[in-house]
Amino acid sequence: MSRLKALLAFTLSFSIIAALPGCAPMDSGGSQPKDVIPAGYTYHPKPRPEIVSPEAAKKDLAALLAGSKNPGIKYHGQPGLNNSANEEALTAFIRGKSGPITFWYDPQNELLFMAFSGSSALDDRIEVHPRILFFYADLLDQPIVVIKTTEWPSWGRHVVEKNMEGIVRPYKIHFPGLMSFVFEGLPDAQRFADDLFVIQQALQKKHDERLALFQAKATQYRGMKVKPPVSEEQRKYIVQANALNQRKEYAGAIDLYSKVIDVDPVSFPPAYFNLALLCAQMQRFQPAIAYMKQYLLLVPDANDARAAQDKIYEWELK
Structure with a gap:
């Protein structure tokens, strides 16, 4: 009788633990765990009192990534x-x-996500790898939503070691054509989304201010009989950007062409054309469109203006 009571007590205690949020068991095949949060749940980010600036948001992102x-x-x-x-x-x-x-991977052998360590939150982007980058500028006009998915890994493989059993990260922030971030727990996903939201709002304000200023400068530039020359500093950045582009180091080339227009936003219009092509090469079509529109604002009668506008039409479908 005492053994029976002990067995019943153990079974009851296990059932209680399994029913607690976050304690649901999962089999080694990555089957769906029990969860009090239903699939399809969505969370829309909002500012948090402790994150008062984009700099604070980037610092918090860095802590989450580390x-x-x-x-x-x-x-x-x-x-x-x-x-x-x-x-x-x-x-x-x-x-x-x-x-x-x-x-x-999922049961159909499609990649669900990669697990990394050592990702960084930099001033202008999240860098997972020199080739895997998420630029904050791409947040413009992008909805930021956390969604509870039903995507459960069936199996995994360590790059240098062995096959591994599934791990569930059902909370996803998805940016089509760019990157998805997936989380094991909802609080971390919400915090990540809130940080991105703060950065997005600051970028949108700065973007609107810069666009108004650029339009005025473009009008002034088009009216100049003598165009401003390209400085030696700009020439250095242009040569270096072209070299990186030849090596397919597109992110570095973008950084250098951005420096060209930081020095003078109108003296070298092809910088905007090249930035557009580089962004498109990295599947960043919204900034590609924005850069190409800036190019056409400066030189609407350029020999390649028709091709530039056609590129915009093409990228709008992406």
Whole structure:
């Protein structure tokens, strides 16, 4: 009788623990765990009292990325790599990334996310890898939403070690064509989304101010009989940007062309054309469109104006 009571007590205590949020068991095949939050749940970000500036938001993002529960990543800039059949190519694509890397797949062998360590929140972007970048500028006109998904990993593989059992990260922040961030817990996903929201609002305000100023400068530039010359500093950045572009280091080329227009926003209109093409190369079509429109504001009668406008039409479909 005493053994029976002990067994019943153990069974009851296990049932209570399993019913608690976050304590639901999951089998090794990555099956869906029990959760009090239903699939399809959405969260729209809002400012938090402790995050009073975009700088504070970036600092908080850095802490989240460096933590033990940092988000998984799915990069959409190279969609052909997101299948286990192309795992070797994906591994080559991220070669040089330090720390452990794990790929997690669904039952159809499609990549759900990659688990990294050592991602960084920089001044203008989140850098997972020199080739896997999320620029804050891409937040303009993008909805930021956390959604509870039903995407459960079936299996995973450590890049240098062995197959692994599934881990559930059901809370997703998805930016089409760019990147998805997935989280194990809702609070971290909400915090990440709130930080991005603060950055987005600051960027939108700055973007609107810069656009109004640029339009005035473009009007002035078009009326000049003698155009301003390209400075030696700008020439240095142009040459270096072209060199990085030849090496397919597009993010570095974008940084350098951005410096060209920081020195003088109108003296070298092709910088906007080249920035547009570089952004499109990285699947960043919204900033590509914005840069190409700025190019056409400066030189609407350029020989390649027709081709530039056609590129805008093409990118609007992405």
